[in-house]
Amino acid sequence: MNERVTSKDVARISGVSQSTVSRVFSDKKNLVKPEIQQLVRETAKNIGYYPNLIARGMISGKTNIVALLIGDNIGPHYNRLINLFITKIQSLGKQCLVFQVTRQDNLDAIISRVIQFHVEAAIITASAMTEHMVKACSENSIPVILYNRYVEGLPVHTVYADSVTGGTLVADYLYTNGHRNIGYVRFTKDTGEEIGKKNGLYSRLREYGIDIAQEEKTAYDYDEGYAAALRMLHPDKKHLTAVFCTSDIVALGFMDGARHEYGINIPQELSVIGYDDIAMASWKSYELTTVCSPTEALVDKVIATLNISLHKNNHEFITEMLEPFLVERNTVQKISD
Amino acid sequence: MNERVTSKDVARISGVSQSTVSRVFSDKKNLVKPEIQQLVRETAKNIGYYPNLIARGMISGKTNIVALLIGDNIGPHYNRLINLFITKIQSLGKQCLVFQVTRQDNLDAIISRVIQFHVEAAIITASAMTEHMVKACSENSIPVILYNRYVEGLPVHTVYADSVTGGTLVADYLYTNGHRNIGYVRFTKDTGEEIGKKNGLYSRLREYGIDIAQEEKTAYDYDEGYAAALRMLHPDKKHLTAVFCTSDIVALGFMDGARHEYGINIPQELSVIGYDDIAMASWKSYELTTVCSPTEALVDKVIATLNISLHKNNHEFITEMLEPFLVERNTVQKISD
DNA sequence: CTGAAAGCGCTTACAG
DNA sequence: CTGAAAGCGCTTACAG
The missing domain is CATH 3.40.50.2300 (Response regulator)
Incomplete structure (x- = not known):
């Protein structure tokens, strides 16, 4: 289409040098006399000049x-x-x-x-x-x-x-609330954050003399949380009193799986704790207790x-x-x- | 820190001209003899040359x-x-x-x-x-x-x-399912999309000879959907049989408000329909019927x-x-x- | 305070 | 196929 307007054009029309135009539009504008600044800005506006940030970036x-x-x-x-x-x-x-x-x-x-x-x-x-x-x-x-x-x-x-602290917080809270049979639903991948949560959780639990009763791995996904609930809470399995999901979205899926497939009441029959504090965690259908990173x-x-x-x-x-x-x-x- | 490596450096070390280096890394590479291409690529790799896209962009x-x-x-x-x-x-x-x-x-x-x-x-x-x-x-x-x-x-x-069709779809579906007292929860702002939904909804409903019974405006937000439910479903108010929320997130808040504040069963006592088909609409706690834009x-x-x-x-x-x-x-x- | 000039790292006619 | 040279639109010493 139309050619772009450059600082040269502004200079020509304003009757000043291109250097001056450049100064007006850079952080060297204090070097230019105010009335010239205004003149340059005006013609720039009139002819639709926009400084080329790509050119500036190059220099x-x-x-x-x-x-x-x-x-x-x-x-x-x-x-x-x-x-x-x-x-x-x-x-x-x-x-x-x-x-x-x-x-x-x-x-x-x-x-x-x-x-x-x-x-x-x-x-x-x-x-x-x-x-x-x-x-x-x-x-x-x-x-x-x-x-x-x-x-x-x-x-x-x-x-x-500090995800280690996060894991510790969960261990403390569940233990203090009397939970001894704890399930653990973690992310499939060994990210640094995930490992931190695990280390905090396990080591603090070990201090209390207990161990995680069951562990499942899932993607960061509602459906996989739902599916994990079906596996972990199956009537044949050991009875858990609490489950820690290392992400809220999984925890929400887990809750829905527990409630809708097995009719389990949360928290009366099973406690669930998440991690992240996403917006949905506070929704009335969930009201999920969770760990919040700032x-x-x-x-x-x-x-x-x-x-x-x-x-x-x-x-x-x-x-x-x-x-x-x-x-x-x-x-x-x-x-x- | 260290100066960036340029095409000049690659040229000098490879013993070719800068133009040739430039050609190798642009879409003019078919102009360069294969063995020279390889030579240039190798030295480029050795000395860590990355073409400057900003310079290229400027030209x-x-x-x-x-x-x-x-x-x-x-x-x-x-x-x-x-x-x-x-x-x-x-x-x-x-x-x-x-x-x-x-x-x-x-x-x-x-x-x-x-x-x-x-x-x-x-x-x-x-x-x-x-x-x-x-x-x-x-x-x-x-x-x-x-x-x-x-x-x-x-x-x-x-x-x-086509949000007009979206609104029409809702009108048809609710009417066909026998609903005559319909509530309508819309976005506060008059975006083109919002107006389209409204036009489709109202004009099709009018063809059926009915009108929206109540209307509320909310932001695109769960909490405001929740609050809208409290206002619209208040026991003193006219009894609605269905509500259309123009976004799913509002619909979900609305459902929770209806259920948790007034103990209303959905869909037995009240039908709800949303718009967007967000991931949460399919969650087991909601299973929201909705309009999906592709x-x-x-x-x-x-x-x-x-x-x-x-x-x-x-x-x-x-x-x-x-x-x-x-x-x-x-x-x-x-x-x- | 202002301008002429060099230069940023490329692309691209132009000539060979 | 390759190189010398001009130029993209700016910034920035340098000189005045």
Whole structure:
């Protein structure tokens, strides 16, 4: 269509040099006389000039683009997280370039794209992530911030919630409420977060002298939680008094399976506890007791870290850890031995 | 940190010209002798060369970036949509630059950013959108694709689901099942989609000689659906036999309100029908009958439109409309007059 | 405060 | 098939 208007056009029409136009639209505007600034801005507006951020990015290296790497664990909790990132990065005057990365993908191909776009930083929330990816970024001067994934000794910043504490919280709460026959429904994959929950749960339970009675693995999915209930609560099986699901969405499926297939009353006949505190956990049909990671606080820490890694020229890697906490609702009942 | 490796470096070390290196990494590679190609690729790999897409974008105009404008109606249905866009655009070899736009935002500021990034196209799913935004894009040669928002006479492509049919479907289904006292819970804002649903619903109902008995407005939110149930189903009020909520998330809140506050059995004492077919609609605690827009098919149409507007130099504006359909589950019961 | 000029890292006629 | 050179639209010393 029409050719784009450039700073040259604005310069020609305003009768000033292209350098001056450039200064007016950059952070060197204090170098330009106010009346000239106004003149330039006016002609710019009249002829519809928009500075080319791509050209600016090429020169200055400041592309104003942050890469956001997301995984495929679509679910309400994760979606909220992504949304928070996008909003908060935008209010920093930068935009998110989103990369979806799944285990089937060629991780190197994706990281190579990230590098090619000369993003100012990369935030990795995807669980699919290798040391090689991180190193490629670091060699190309792209600061990396890992979200909820702690790996020792990598040249990256890390912000995460302490899932070990999360697991401990669950163990304490169930034990204190008299539960000794506890089922455990975990995520199939051994993500760092999942392992943390398990370590916290098992070690604290062991301190109390008890062990998990049954364990099931599921994807991050309602239907699989439902199916897990059918297997774990089968009348032939050992009688559980409580079940810990390491994600709320699975816990909700589990509750529905227990109630609708076996007619089990929750919490009267079975206690259930989840993890994440997604919106649905508070719905009247569930009122799920769960462990909440302070997602928004974590995102804020990431943004703060982003700012530091962008502005200062420091080579120190930041590690921030936040504690999760218990949200008591109505799915865990006190029982006497 | 370390300086970035450029095509000049690769050229120098390989003993070829920079032009040749450039050709190897662009779509002009068939112009280069295979053995030279291999040589260049090898040294590139050895010294860690990544073509600078920002520089390429500046010259060729092909930034490989598509702007995705999203609104603030966070919810499962919308999140799934966004995710579909990101995934499918990525598999086209392009990335999404996401812009969150809400009614409080300065729309012009956002569209100006979109233009400045020289994106190849803009997909607008946000309801906050003005003619001025669209025109600014079009004047700067950025093709715009409107998702689920039909506005006559704009220089844009449009892909949408026919919400008038959606409303008609609801009217037919409820009437056929014997319902004459129908409540209607709609979205507060007058989006094009919302108006379509209303028109379809009202005009078909009128053909049957009946009118909506009660109407409530809510945000796109579980809690507000819950609250709407309290108001509409209050014992003092006229007795409704069915309620249509124009979004599932509101319908689910409505059901919970009806059940948990007034002990109403659904569907025995009250029928409920939703719109969207979100994942939770099929959960065992709800089994909501609802109207489903073919979201994935719509996204595919958008992608197809994107491809056309990118590759061909056509100036025709595409309009695609898809029909929604009814998903029967267990929240609507046949009653006799 | 302002302008002429070099340069960012590519692509792409042009000439051979 | 390959290279020298111009140029994309900016930023930024440098000189005045």
